[in-house]
Amino acid sequence: MRRSRGRIDVRPKRLVNRIRQALVLDPSWRFARDVTRLIWDHRAYSLAILAVTVVQELAALWPVSLLGQLVDRLQSGDVGNTVWLLLGASLLYPAVVRGNVILRHKMLYETDFEKRVELTLRVSARGDSTDIEAASAAHTRVLNAVGGIVSATYHLLGDFTPVIVKVVVVSGSLLAYNRLIGLAYLASLGIPALLTVLFNSKLRVLRDAQYSVMSEASGAGVRVISEKGQATTQQRFKDVMRERKAVLVALVRKSQLFLCGREVTLVGSQFLVVFLALSMRSKIGLTPGDFTKIVGYTGQVAAAFIGAASVVDAIISHMRAYHVYARVHGI
DSSP states (O other): OOOOTTSOOOOHHHHHHHHHHHHHHOHHHHHHHHHHHHHHHTHHHHHHHHHHHHHHHHHHHHHHHHHHHHHHHHTTTOOTTHHHHHHHHHHHHHHHHHHHHHHHHHHHHHHHHHHHHHHHHHHHHHTOOOSHHHHHHHHHHHHHHHHHHHHHHHHHHHTSHHHHHHHHHHHHHHHHHOHHHHHHHHHHTHHHHHHHHHHHHHTHHHHHHHHHHHHHHHHHHHHHHHSTTOHHHHHHHHHHHHHHHHHHHHHHHHHHHHHHHHHHHHHHHHHHHHHHHHHTHHHHTOOHHHHHHHHHHHHHHHHHHHHHHHHHHHHHHHHHHHHHHHHHHTO
8 A cells, every 4th residue: 555645654564673773763773783792793702702691690608508407407417518518509609700700801891992993983073063162072982882881781781681580590490499588589580670770860961961971071171271371262171170079079069879770679678578587487398497488589680780780770771871972973
């Protein structure tokens, strides 16, 4: 069917093309595309990092399980080789972590080099930075955008996998003890997750202002140095720095308040699971070792979840830096 006057063309091919064009123009989509391309282009590193991270998190949970076994065996006095296994498991974890850090940083530095060269040459080719102040501001925007892409790649591979592994293992263990405890545990993670979404939506405008004023401050500072003794240039630099200070103070104040609320909610929700297990310990036959495992597991997940939520905050912040870069340079 052809498009007729007064009607909207709803052919599937045309709709797909319009959606594709809208995505291409959206900086968030281009940011996600660049991150995905980096991971795919370095897929050997990416797969190795994911594999090592899974082993790392299983190694982190193993001592908790062994500790629970040790607590139960203390009553009988026959601890067997559990203590030695606990020692070995405790030593294994830091060794795997160090190897993971080496892998992740090797990929970080390689991707940082590639993206910095690519975006710098792209901005240079446009030729719209006609003086030293504009060039310095453009370079700062490039650095912020590259930092966002590379950091998102780094954290996606190494900081979200631990949470997934721990949630799967811990929820499986809790469901094995009791379905109600397991489901309550999974539900308890939903509240801080929603707070993370709310937190980042509230700070979006401030983050855009943060990266905009950072670029302006860099350009104005370079101009003050290159044009020695110019009162007008110096005053503009002071005004920009004053604005930068106000934005950063507001951002820190609001972000810390939101972070505190999210962490308190997460810790409180985890303790609800612990209290639920305590109230049902006789009914489901929880041993001291089982309770030790529950406390250890939920504590590790809470710590990992807080870390992952902070990474989400950082990635979204970096995405806003990419927005500022794309908006100014039309790229």
